[in-house]
Amino acid sequence: MASHCWGYGEDDGPSSWHKGYPIAQGNRQSPVNIITAETMYDSSLSPLIVSYENYSSISISNNGCSVAVEYADAEQGPVIEGGPLGDAYRLKQFHFHWGHKDCQGSEHTVDGRTYASELHLVHWNASKYQTFREAVAAPDGLAVLGVFLETGKEHQGLTKITDALSMVKFKGSTADLKDFNPKCLLPRNLNYWTYPGSLTTPPLHESVTWIVFEEPIEVSKRQMEQFRMLLFSEEKEDEKFMENNFRPPQPLNGRKVCASYN
Numbered sequence: 001m002a003s004h005c006w007g008y009g010e011d012d013g014p015s016s017w018h019k020g021y022p023i024a025q026g027n028r029q030s031p032v033n034i035i036t037a038e039t040m041y042d043s044s045l046s047p048l049i050v051s052y053e054n055y056s057s058i059s060i061s062n063n064g065c066s067v068a069v070e071y072a073d074a075e076q077g078p079v080i081e082g083g084p085l086g087d088a089y090r091l092k093q094f095h096f097h098w099g100h101k102d103c104q105g106s107e108h109t110v111d112g113r114t115y116a117s118e119l120h121l122v123h124w125n126a127s128k129y130q131t132f133r134e135a136v137a138a139p140d141g142l143a144v145l146g147v148f149l150e151t152g153k154e155h156q157g158l159t160k161i162t163d164a165l166s167m168v169k170f171k172g173s174t175a176d177l178k179d180f181n182p183k184c185l186l187p188r189n190l191n192y193w194t195y196p197g198s199l200t201t202p203p204l205h206e207s208v209t210w211i212v213f214e215e216p217i218e219v220s221k222r223q224m225e226q227f228r229m230l231l232f233s234e235e236k237e238d239e240k241f242m243e244n245n246f247r248p249p250q251p252l253n254g255r256k257v258c259a260s261y262n
């Protein structure tokens with residue numbers, strides 16, 4: 001499989017990714033099902049420090065498998081540290097995974113429960129590596145914050161994103177999106193689970209320290225519908241709605257999921 005001919009369809013979906021990316025069958029793949037009774041409270045986990053004050057978002061784009069908001073690569077940019085992290089990790093982009101309907105769409109699951117969507121805030125270890133591309137393949141290269149989305153009341157902060165989706169309907173489209181503060185997308189309670197894993201899309205590098213928040217954020221059904229009007233396809237191609245762009249849970253292979261709270 002040449003690069004970028006993977007997808008979420010019948011023939012190019014997650015069950016066939018191993019043909020082009022053998023690491024798909026590796027021993028620290030993501031996402032996983034988090035079995036809460038088997039998580040381990042780790043008192044040595046310090047609180048997660050989220051320093052998103054100096055954010056400068058640049059654009060929102062449809063890359064054919066999700067919709068992503070990119071951040072400027074600046075020394076004093078938004079970073080996270082603490083928790084399971086030994087270094088400061090800089091925010092590169094955030095994106096979402098969602099379903100055809102509200103009862104499925106998340107990548108991680110909790111005791112088998114799926115959520116309508118899952119937000120990934122992707123950070124790279126700028127203390128140790130020079131670029132994102134270098135970090136993306138290193139075992140301590142990335143840290144991704146996972147936030148579950150469930151349907152309920154409208155998410156005020158998210159409306160700036162959901163109202164911009166119509167501008168990036170087609171694969172390959174990009175629009176300006178300045179000054180979006182990602183902090184508003186985090187849940188109130190920052191209790192989290194953490195475990196060593198991978199990218200959940202090709203190239204599936206085993207380079208991610210996952211930090212998944214227990215508390216979901218609420219978004220409206222209308223906001224979920226706005227994600228589902230995005231297309232996997234380009235302007236000239238047959239219309240294929242972007243939905244069910246999630247990988248199912250992968251084997252833990254003996255990995256322990258640690259909890260930041262007791």
Ligand SMILES: CCCCCOc1ccc(S(N)(=O)=O)cc1
Pocket residue numbers: 120122133136144198199200201202203
């Ligand atoms: C060599 C360039 C790799 C670009 C791909 O980067 C990714 C892919 C997946 C994720 S996710 N769903 O695990 O958060 C985060 C970043």
Ligand SMILES: [Zn+2]
Pocket residue numbers: 095096097120200
């Ligand atoms: Zn993702």
